[in-house]
Amino acid sequence: EAGVAQSPRYKIIEKRQSVAFWCNPISGHATLYWYQQILGQGPKLLIQFQNNGVVDDSQLPKDRFSAERLKGVDSTLKIQPAKLEDSAVYLCASSRRGGIADNEQFFGPGTRLTVL
Amino acid sequence: QQPVQSPQAVILREGEDAVINCSSSKALYSVHWYRQKHGEAPVFLMILLKGGEQKGHDKISASFNEKKQQSSLYLTASQLSYSGTYFCGTETNAGGTSYGKLTFGQGTILTVHP
Numbered sequence: 353e354a355g356v357a358q359s360p361r362y363k364i365i366e367k368r369q370s371v372a373f374w375c376n377p378i379s380g381h382a383t384l385y386w387y388q389q390i391l392g393q394g395p396k397l398l399i400q401f402q403n404n405g406v407v408d409d410s411q412l413p414k415d416r417f418s419a420e421r422l423k424g425v426d427s428t429l430k431i432q433p434a435k436l437e438d439s440a441v442y443l444c445a446s447s448r449r450g451g452i453a454d455n456e457q458f459f460g461p462g463t464r465l466t467v468l
Numbered sequence: 469q470q471p472v473q474s475p476q477a478v479i480l481r482e483g484e485d486a487v488i489n490c491s492s493s494k495a496l497y498s499v500h501w502y503r504q505k506h507g508e509a510p511v512f513l514m515i516l517l518k519g520g521e522q523k524g525h526d527k528i529s530a531s532f533n534e535k536k537q538q539s540s541l542y543l544t545a546s547q548l549s550y551s552g553t554y555f556c557g558t559e560t561n562a563g564g565t566s567y568g569k570l571t572f573g574q575g576t577i578l579t580v581h582p
Contacts, residue, residue: 356509383568394470394555394572395510408569443509447568455568456500457557459509 354378356460358444364466370432373463377426377446383407384421385457386429387443395443401427402449434467441465469493471558473573480546480580488541488576490556499532499539500557500570503550510555513541543578551580 357376365371377384382403387395398417399409403424412419416435421427431438441464445457471492478486490499498517502510514525516532516539524530527544539558543550557570 385568392575394557394575396572397569400569456512456515457568457570458512459502461509 356444356446356458358442358460358463360463361461362464362466364468365434367436367467368433370430371434371465372428372430373442373444373465375427375429375444375460377444378458380448381446381458382424382449383447383455384427385445385447386419386427387445389441389443389462391440398429431465434465436467439465439467470571471556471573473554473556473576475576476574477577478579480578482548482580482582483545484580486543486546486578488543488554488556488578490539490541490558490573492537492558492560494537494558494560496532496534496537496539496558496560498559499530500559501530501539501541502555502557502572503552504555504575505552513554546578546580548580548582551578553577 359374384401386398388398389395398412399419400407401421404421417431419429441462443462444460447455447457471490474489500515501513504510514530518534530541532539553575555572555575557572
């Protein structure tokens, strides 16, 4: 079974530029998560999709961040414009489906973003 | 609210045991444990559901105390491969329904030396 795929693996941009990350979850997984992990901290949930609908985006800075999951499969996360404090690893995870308790999340390798 | 993990860091010799604790100020529906090695993605270890069930595989086990809103991860006879950062992810009680939303602790760094 193929794992969660993410690209690019690394990205360096100047502040105020735009950037986009792509995630392809494990086949058949209905729930997709985007996390932000700042160095030395635990992952912080940005947005959770169930199929192509948003379940939770309460911690997504909506003035600059946006995410979509068209057709309920792969997803993109965009930052526009980027700030220095956005430097972090952006992790994508997927799980079989929400609404059940025994539901492990599988993480992708992440995209390391550096904003200069 | 973010769960609190303790200790922040542990240094062990191979074969020694360790306990990592995770405490929440809110009622918990489930607790997930993950291990992350440097530069890699978090890897799932186990899920504990409300009910106080203890789980384990190999030499890693965990318990979940609903009343105290705490979970503990037990690593026995540690191996070099156990080194990494351990995170608990908590799911708070959403009226009995699970949505899978996790809030992760700040992590516990475990280092095992030969």
